[in-house]
């Protein structure tokens with residue numbers, strides 16, 4: 001295919017330079033957006049009297065047929081073209097003749113590529129949000145199933161206080177809901193049309209940018225044409241949203257890996273979401289979770305990549321900006337794959353209530369509740385805390401637990417102890433007394449589930 005830019009130069013570029021310069025191998029995924037953008041552009045040119053209605057009809061019909069042909073496979077995207085914009089425009093001109101040459105009036109590939117990418121990322125944002133919602137749904141169902149399953153809650157990966165497994169799972173649901181919100185906010189900033197900025201300075205033609213933006217479903221137009229073609233904030237912000245989402249998935253993946261180990265034995269993943277070892281027959285590995293954790297690094301790399309590409313760019317368009325696409329497409333593909341595997345992996349996992357409860361019964365996980373018991377009997381918290389620390393230390397030295405320490409031994413530490421201390425430190429009671437908003441009590445977990453379902457529009 002020829003070059004769109006054989007203005008001043010001969011257009012003869014060395015093969016090496018040509019391959020290096022070409023972006024069609026990756027920007028071909030923008031073909032739908034490029035065609036939709038061109039159709040809107042042709043309509044705008046006619047509406048503003050810049051081309052005739054008849055020419056516009058030839059252009060829009062021709063573009064619609066190109067779209068159909070690519071979709072049906074009748075037309076293959078020619079990878080010798082420089083980029084998708086070149087390919088579509090040249091194919092159109094080959095098919096409809098000289099009228100095709102009018103399409104690029106009052107337009108530049110600089111505003112065209114920014115438009116295409118914005119349209120593409122709007123669609124991807126919606127798809128990613130739907131996938132997050134599916135994962136939140138799967139997590140919430142699991143949380144409901146295990147809303148009263150007691151397990152240890154950790155700080156510093158040391159047993160800290162008893163919680164319900166459902167409560168723990170819901171923490172991830174709330175993180176992911178924030179991710180959805182973040183993508184929605186990002187969508188609003190993507191949803192601004194740059195088309196009509198042209199190369200950088202605007203145009204002498206009497207165009208209607210608002211019309212074109214409206215045709216394409218944008219919420220408004222960029223206010224400064226130089227910014228319109230130079231702005232890739234939306235790409236960086238989008239990849240940041242992907243990165244934080246991956247951070248959440250990766251933390252969850254890490255816990256799934258830990259919980260599946262013999263050391264924890266809190267959960268078992270369905271065979272379909274694990275792999276074996278080629279040498280050790282006993283192995284059942286959580287490869288999917290490990291890959292989600294590993295792929296998080298790629299997405300962070302994409303974010304670092306785009307930020308670095310942008311950091312030294314003078315205004316306005318520079319070819320460096322072509323690098324935005326592979327980065328953002330990689331982030332999109334990775335995030336979508338991770339979400340696709342995560343939801344069914346969560347849906348099919350089984351938690352082991354017995355071993356979680358057994359783990360919660362060790363490690364003096366109810367020591368805070370013992371201190372709270374003394375506080376309720378009139379002891380200031382700081383001294384109650386100290387007394388209970390001494391009791392824990394005494395138990396460790398004497399091979400006892402808080403549950404098995406006799407009342408007369410307790411009394412040596414404080415005369416405020418009575419028989420009712422045992423129910424105060426009972427693990428289930430410890431959980432169910434934590435009724436504070438957002439707490440771990442079953443009733444509170446149920447409320448959280450309702451909140452999430454409301455947000456997901458499952459109920460209501």
Ligand code: ARG
Nearest residue numbers: 023083109110113317321322
């Ligand atoms: N392939 C280019 C990109 O992705 C399209 C814009 C080309 N603009 C230019 N002035 N060479 O950025």
